[in-house]
Amino acid sequence: MLDSLIDPIIGGVLIGIASMALLATLGRIAGISGIFWGLFAGPDRDWRGLFLVGLVAGGGLLHSLTGKPIPDAAEGPLWLAALAGLLVGVGTRMGSGCTSGHGVCGIGRLSVRSLAATATFMAAGVVTVFVTRHVIGVTP
Amino acid sequence: MKQWPALITGLLFGAGLALSGMTDTRKVLGFLDIAGNWDPDLLFVMGGAVLVTLGATPFILRWSSPLLAAAFSLPLERTIDRRLITGATLFGIGWGLWGYCPGPALTSIAYGSASTWVFISCMLGGMWLAGRLKVTVSRLDD
Incomplete structure (x- = not known):
């Protein structure tokens, strides 16, 4: 255990x-959805790209350096990955953030808005898995 | 090249995601499956990360500026509105359907699976679409 x-x-x-x-050096919030969208929409593409x-690279290196096995590819049809x-x-764009920006950084700043967002997407994720696995009965 | 810390922090972040199990869609879906064979491990990922940010954020934000930039770039929005809750709900549904949130999806590019590219391309499309929807809705409101 x-x-x-x-x-x-x-x-x-x-x-x-x-x-x-990242906050201490560049003064930025490590919110991945925002960093990713900003790479395409701008501004400040340099640090986002890096x-x-x-x-x-960090994900790849972790597995090669520690020998931790790479997880099996996700199961399920491609249309489900697309949806x-x-x-x-x-x-994430409508809600201004994801697990990292709201969940990790926002809660760290004691932002009530981020706490509300985190509680909402966690609950939505739990309900979704409940419906797909236990109501409809498909297991992705 | 004043932006180099972005590369280092990205490396650490990606390594953390891969080590924690967040890049394993089975593990994520097992964590969200509280009515089934619940896998609580990922609670400790969030716990470990939030302990660090809760402890360090107030200390860092007392500085007059970050070490290598002119000012902190922090979100100014404070209100909890319908847009925030609708967005977080849609995001949670997508997360529960496949098992990826944005960070683990991007980190998993390293694993070379085609479905990851499909997920990421559609995520980018969704982000673009959300911007278009916002324009349409604000026009309707006028």
């Missing part, structure tokens, strides 16, 4: 340290 919690806890602390280092290159991606895109 405790062994399985070491990776989540250290991983979470790394995410927190990375967010705080951060996202680091994000992908899910579309909803995540519309929702």
Whole structure:
């Protein structure tokens, strides 16, 4: 039980340290949906591009350096990946953030708005999985 | 090149996501499945990250400016409105349908799966669409 919690806890602390280092150096919130959209919409494309290159490289490096196995590819039809991606895109832009910007950085700033957003998307995620797995009975 | 910390912090962030299990869609869906065989591990990812940000944010924001930029860029919006709640709801549904939120989706590019590219392309399209919808809705309001 405790062994399985070491990776989540250290991983979470790394995410927190990375967010705080970005705030301390460049004064930016590490909200991934905002960083990603800003890479296309601008302004300040330089740091956004560097951060996202680091994000992908950091994920790859972690597996090659620690030997932690790469997760199996997600199951499910491509149309579901497309629909899910579309909803995540519309929702994060309309709601001004995602798990990182609202959940990690916003709650760290004691933002009530971010707390409300986090409670809402967590609840929506739980309800969605309940409906797909236990009401409709499909398991992606 | 004053922006180099963005690369380092991105590396740390991506490594944290990959180590934590957030890039594993099965694990994420197992975490959201509280009525099934619930996997609580990802609660500790959020817990570990928020402990750090709760502790460090007030300390950093007391500085007059960040170390390598002229000023902090913080969100100014404070109100909890219909737009925020609708957006967070749509995002949560998408998250629960596939198991990716934006950070893990982008980090998973490193794993080379085609479905990840489909997800990310549609996410970008959705972000563009949300901007168009906003324009349309504000015109209707006028």
